[in-house]
Amino acid sequence: LYINLGEQFESNEPETAKNYYRKAGELSNNLRYTAGKLKFISGYTYVLNMQGLYDSALLLNLKGVEIARRAKDSLNLAKALFNSGTSYRLNGDYENAIKFYDEGKRIFIRFGDEETEMKANDILQTLYFDMKQFKKGIEYGEKAVTGFRRKNDLQWLDSALNNLGMNYSSIKEFNKAKQLFEEALKIGSRIGDKNMVASQNLNLGDIFIQKGEYDKMKPYMEKALLLARELGLHESEVIALKGLSFYYHNSGQYEDSKNLANEALANTYQFNLKKQRKTLFTHLSNLAYSMQDKKLGEYYAMESTLLGDSLLNETLQKNSLELEKKYESFQKESKIKELEASGKVQSLTIKQKNTLNYLLAGAVLSLLIISLLIMRNYKHIQTIQQQRIAELETLQQLTATEAVLKGEEQERSRLAKDLHDGLGGMLSGIKFSMNTMKGNLIMTPENAQAFERSMDMLDSSIKEMRRVAHNMMPESLVKFGLDTALKDFCNEINKTDALKVNYQSLGLDNTEIEQTTAIAIYRIVQELINNTMKHAAARTAIVQVTKSNNQLLVTVEDDGKGFDPALLQSAKGIGWTNIQSRVDFLKGTLDIQSSTGKGTSVHIELIA
Numbered sequence: 001l002y003i004n005l006g007e008q009f010e011s012n013e014p015e016t017a018k019n020y021y022r023k024a025g026e027l028s029n030n031l032r033y034t035a036g037k038l039k040f041i042s043g044y045t046y047v048l049n050m051q052g053l054y055d056s057a058l059l060l061n062l063k064g065v066e067i068a069r070r071a072k073d074s075l076n077l078a079k080a081l082f083n084s085g086t087s088y089r090l091n092g093d094y095e096n097a098i099k100f101y102d103e104g105k106r107i108f109i110r111f112g113d114e115e116t117e118m119k120a121n122d123i124l125q126t127l128y129f130d131m132k133q134f135k136k137g138i139e140y141g142e143k144a145v146t147g148f149r150r151k152n153d154l155q156w157l158d159s160a161l162n163n164l165g166m167n168y169s170s171i172k173e174f175n176k177a178k179q180l181f182e183e184a185l186k187i188g189s190r191i192g193d194k195n196m197v198a199s200q201n202l203n204l205g206d207i208f209i210q211k212g213e214y215d216k217m218k219p220y221m222e223k224a225l226l227l228a229r230e231l232g233l234h235e236s237e238v239i240a241l242k243g244l245s246f247y248y249h250n251s252g253q254y255e256d257s258k259n260l261a262n263e264a265l266a267n268t269y270q271f272n273l274k275k276q277r278k279t280l281f282t283h284l285s286n287l288a289y290s291m292q293d294k295k296l297g298e299y300y301a302m303e304s305t306l307l308g309d310s311l312l313n314e315t316l317q318k319n320s321l322e323l324e325k326k327y328e329s330f331q332k333e334s335k336i337k338e339l340e341a342s343g344k345v346q347s348l349t350i351k352q353k354n355t356l357n358y359l360l361a362g363a364v365l366s367l368l369i370i371s372l373l374i375m376r377n378y379k380h381i382q383t384i385q386q387q388r389i390a391e392l393e394t395l396q397q398l399t400a401t402e403a404v405l406k407g408e409e410q411e412r413s414r415l416a417k418d419l420h421d422g423l424g425g426m427l428s429g430i431k432f433s434m435n436t437m438k439g440n441l442i443m444t445p446e447n448a449q450a451f452e453r454s455m456d457m458l459d460s461s462i463k464e465m466r467r468v469a470h471n472m473m474p475e476s477l478v479k480f481g482l483d484t485a486l487k488d489f490c491n492e493i494n495k496t497d498a499l500k501v502n503y504q505s506l507g508l509d510n511t512e513i514e515q516t517t518a519i520a521i522y523r524i525v526q527e528l529i530n531n532t533m534k535h536a537a538a539r540t541a542i543v544q545v546t547k548s549n550n551q552l553l554v555t556v557e558d559d560g561k562g563f564d565p566a567l568l569q570s571a572k573g574i575g576w577t578n579i580q581s582r583v584d585f586l587k588g589t590l591d592i593q594s595s596t597g598k599g600t601s602v603h604i605e606l607i608a
Helices: 002-009 014-031 034-050 054-071 074-090 094-111 114-130 134-151 154-170 174-191 194-210 214-231 234-250 254-270 274-290 294-341 346-438 445-472 475-480 482-496 515-536 565-570 574-585
Strands: 500-506 540-548 551-558 589-594 600-607
Touching: 002 014, 002 034, 014 034, 034 054, 034 074, 054 074, 074 094, 074 114, 094 114, 114 134, 114 154, 134 154, 154 174, 154 194, 174 194, 194 214, 194 234, 214 234, 234 254, 234 274, 254 274, 274 294, 475 482, 475 515, 482 500, 482 515, 482 540, 515 540, 515 551, 515 574, 515 600, 565 589, 574 589
Parallel strands: 500 540
Antiparallel strands: 540 551, 551 600, 589 600
């Protein structure tokens, strides 16, 4: 009863099905009921495979083979062998898959069961699909579909149509594949198999992706996504999210595309879906380039390459272990044969020993070469990963700095506007009102003098407010550019007589500098001159800005008392920190030359 209940739920509520199958397994263990144990393993591993948990399914299926062999139950052994073959196939171990399928098929043939043979044909077409022998897969698939149509077995016909469609799609026969998927979708909907409905929506969506018909693809992927989330089909959810990301990328809605791709990427990490992660890295790289983010595009392209290398390493290691096992097996067999033949022909023994030595040398050399390749590749990957981590940390810091600087300038601009337009307007209005009142008032000489002092203070307040607003966001910088703004700034300093500033520029005429860069340079010069006035006790200073090709040079020098540049390492003030942050943000270099009594020279080189 538990097994029957599990079968009813496995396509639509996999976790419920697993719960019933577990109960069946526990009860079978308590009763020592072998057939029940094998049915539990068969049903439970079907759901595990559906959820992408291939390793767990393989362990259970191999246990099923052992149980069937001990019980000498040929028919259940054949089924367990086929189930294990499927687990090996899903794990990419095609050699063992063929081995288990072949043993299982030979048992089935002895029973002469037509239905079992049709199921074997369907399973074999999936094996050849995974091995990329699509025409061979179609050969078995057509036999399976024909047989299930004749038997009117809708459940297995649905599966066979799906698998046959996958083979046709892989050889670019999209119209044939589309017909098969649409028929499978109708059958799945008719028999209430949500898992199959989700698969066919994914398959049809993929057909339209390959044909470049993204608008037609979208509804299929949306339906597949809903069902995948409902059924807990993690890999199907990732594929559906990726498909929808393709749609939004193609339609120019890059942010929506990026959000979906990132959600899919997170799922690949959570559920260890490495192959899907590699395709997502490639897609995210293309998306980043579309969004004009070259660095991010390069990062995702590198991650895709690294993951591809990692998967290759896993294959090399796996092949190396297989080679080692085969060699050990061969060595044992050779030893047995050697002992059997030792009393017959001495020369044959010597020949076998020599052959064994050659094989040993060849195997050791192969293992050594593979190990060296793996180690070299691993070290190379580690080096690249460390470089990428450092680059990403720097990129993250620059991104944070950019956000802070942009936020700071926006706030400066807002405050400057409020001061100039708001408070400035109010003060000017007060001055106008007081001037109007002056002509209508009769005042004593003392009051008249106090009134004039108040008017002078009001004028000074208006000038100071305008100076502060101008420093916060110079209007000339926004309207006329960096050269004019720096020239005005230096002239304003000269008017105070606190410092004589000589401003020089070269190559800035008729040159447009990007506003973010211009604001950053203006703030750097402003901060350096303010430091000179506060700390250097200088009489004169020079500000030079030179534009040559794609290089921008900024130099600020003074004749002040100078200082030890090493003190900047422990300085707690925010002035130098702001200067360094802006230089880093502009990807420039900063050089400070100073010593006590000899003034200070600050030289900055930027790429403009």
